[in-house]
Amino acid sequence: MKNYNLFSHTPIYLAIFLLLFVWGCERSVSGLEEAPNSDNPDVFLDTFSDGLNYAAFDGSVLEAFQVVEDETYDNSEASMRFEVPDLGDPRGSFAGGAFFTSIPRDLTGYNALTFYAKASESTQIGVLGLGIDLGENKFQASVDSTMLTRSWQKYTVPIPDPSLLESEQGLLFYSSGPINEEGYTFWLDEVKFENLGTIAFDSALILDGEERNFDAQNGQTFTIDGLASRHRLPDGTVGEVNASPYYFNFSSSDESVAQVSEDGVVTVTGEGTAVVTATLRGDSAEGSLTVNSGGEANTPNAAPPAPQQDPADVISLYTNEYDNVTVDTWNTGWEFSTATESFIQVENQDVILYQNLNFVGIEFASETIDASEMTHFRMDIWTPDPTELPNEFKVLLVDFGANDEFNGGDDSEHELTFTSPTLQTGEWISLDIPLSDFTGLQNRANLAQLVLSGDLPNIYLTNVYFYKGDDNGNGGGEPNAEPANSAPAPTEDEANVLSLFSDEYSDLPVDTWRTEWSAATLEEIDLFGNPTKKYTELDFVGIETTGDNLVDASEMEFIHIDLWTPNMDVVRIKLVDFGPDGGFEGGDDSESELVFEDLPKEQWNSLKIPFSDFEGLENRENLAQFILSGLPAGSSTLYIDNVYFSKEGDGGAPATEPVNAAPEPDADEADVISIFSDAYSNVDGTNLNPDWGQATVVTEETIEGNNTLKLAGLNYQGIELGENLDVTDMSTLHIDFWTVNSTELSVFLISPGPVEAPYALTVPTSGWASVEIPLSEFDSVDLSDVFQFKFEGDGDIWIDNIYFEN
């Protein structure tokens, strides 16, 4: 038998054993913790701290920074020297750069970046701070305009919220430019992070601490700026530190209306009101943004009619039809302009959408436009915004004069203002403006700027061009031209319409479309299958609905008419109401006429005119006559179609806010003490939104030109009168109110004590409700000394015409 010698196999066993040992000893890493970041607070004491690098900013003098040994704080070995260039230095326009570390630091245990600094002279350093790591720069924080002297002083940059700086690589950055065109030198030393007990966090702000409003539609955005934290400093003052949005926690009170991202960008998502606020270190920051969203952006669903001029007669800035000249910019971005522009298409037509438009500069100065041969300036605009009076849209043209440059004493300009009825909501409006209307323009050979402004924040703009019409100033074409198409079909729901003449609706009976006393010829024609009325040799024509045909348009809000003319410079529309007696005269008739100048010729103009524009028309329950007239008298040609009355409403859905203003009060000013009304002078100094800790959001809205108070989300709301009132001589308290969703509403009068007494109002209302409350209902209150009002209840309430009456 062979001797099985274990020992001779030992090397093999050993080898196997070793292998197992090695494999078995591979440590599992999953259970290990990550090494914590270094909490080294040093940035620069005598040398760069561990891992520190420097990079100069673009456009700055690359060699501005150097470590030096000759000017140090407290005889330390070295300091950092920065040389800010003079104005015009070819190496760069400023000194600036970031000190960042490749080894992230845990700075949560410190509350400030501190350093000693001095300068070659008394000067200011533009920006000093931390948080620029040349990557995300997420936690950037800085102070502006640090004043340095010629001797070493200690400076502190408090950190807005150090608890966020677990892994920070941006330790210090600076940027400073010449002052009065001259550069200077400054030194920093002993730069480090500290935990100072001599400073303390005080508060924070967004939007510079202000309460701002943002009226918008879905999809619009707003970037929250003005972000800062405030800290109590060792000298008893409070210092402000500019803070990046990531230090803040933003929130929206209603995410279905507006949402806000981590970096402070608010996006409008739906209709309604939302308030965006923020916290820092868990404390509420001062300032807020109230978003009032109209919901789905109202956009045109069709392009406007295409220009029809001969290209040889046109200088085009923005059309699809013609070649466009060079426009330097459609938004010069001037200071205080809030307008944003976007380039979109509507049915393949290029359109510029301006939003948040207060004013916007459009410039074509690099190649100015010579429009001296031109006769007209044309722009097509479309707006979803309310266009009733007193809202305006203004167009300003600027000519740079012979020197072809801004200023030089030869510039001239002129601004034109457009209002309703030229302005219409939700319809393309062609502004066809004779250049002779720009009377302030001394020359037109060097037109350089176009400025649009006014009360319409949302404007769709296209077909911007100059053209040369014929000698009569007509827009080209012959006076006998016929429409190339029938009037566009109306889109309102039949349920909201009373029609006199339209293919789309059933028409009410009309006595005649040409009374005997008219000066006009009427022809009933067929335009491409669509019955249309054609008037020629027109001076004036009467259209009547009398007797049984009297039209009660009291429920209606608009009169609509489509007009096409080749030659009328002026078109007038007059409405006559026969009053309650239903007959001509009798002392109760009323009428009102609107005048339209320079309606674009040779195209269908769809006019949708609010009844409120007809200011002299006192009633509209007995509309009897419609009189069309214009110039040139006796030779005008006018096609009309789609004559009807309409009201808003999407076929049954109830209004969520009042469309009409509250009824005009009829009390005599002498018998009234008014708190809130456009009809009377109101008690001076009244505070309509005192902070009583309420949830209610109070705004003032203009409805049909009438200032109206809106209480949204009411729980309770106070009004603090500008002075204590003695109303013992008054008999009633009048209030107009409107609400569809309130289930409870009371109004209180309050005298000092406080002593308050409620009066319950019936809600919801059907349209505007008016009450005259006898003051005896408030008899527990001292009526000789009323100093506050209070509303209590729920829902959204519009209120107007709050006054005491004798």
Add this chain to the structure above:
Amino acid sequence: MTKKFIYPITVLLYFTIFLNACGTDSNDDSSTGWELTWSDDFEGEKGDLPDPSSWTFDIGTGDNGWGNRELQYYTNRPENVSLDGEGNLVITAIEESFSGSSYTSARIKTEGLFNQAYGRFEARIKTPFGRGVWPAFWMLGSDFREVGWPQTGEIDIMEFRGQEPSRIHGSLHGPGYSAGNAVTSSYSLANGRFDTEFHLFAVEWFEDRIDYYVDDVRYQTIERTDVGGEWVFDKPFFLILNIAVGGTFVGPPSDQTPFPQQMTIDYVNVYSRTE
């Protein structure tokens, strides 16, 4: 004595010395020599005025801004002095136009209601801050109205300049050593502020000396022989708490000084020596 006894006796000796050495800490309770004679914890409802059985008010601007060209008008309105409902008294200096002054504030005192000679007088306070803001916790002699100032004597337990939020001052005024000549010393926090946290301010007043404390640190002792005139601290004194605005000690507020400014007082305790 045999070796056997020396050891335990030595140990006993050590213990006795040790215990005695430990027994001189005078900051604690009556077991170490103090008994509470008067206190106010400021418990009560938010908005209540301080207890009228303990405190009364100085109103108005006194004589030439209370002798120091101070700018405030003192009132007894809750917005200037009231409890906060959380166990504190809050005195608030407000920038507002009132009766010809540009600021209002409050000054409360125990004059006529409580006074005491000798003892430990302490208050736990969080100060306001800002240039021109001058809070104080102090005492005047109860014969103030008869003999006038500085004859009546003044013990300033804590005075503070808002532009130096890390430092307070303790002083003694008397005839020959008043105002600019007062005996005074200051105490600064190495790395802290008096407006962000509560601190305990106290004096311990004995027959021939007064010791000044911030928290447990005695930063000043003024002995009978240290003053440059008559020692007038052998009679009862009453307590005062106030915030002044502007005046000779602190200068006017700047436009950087935030208003309103508040002093929060957790409690005031007065003790007398038990032996």
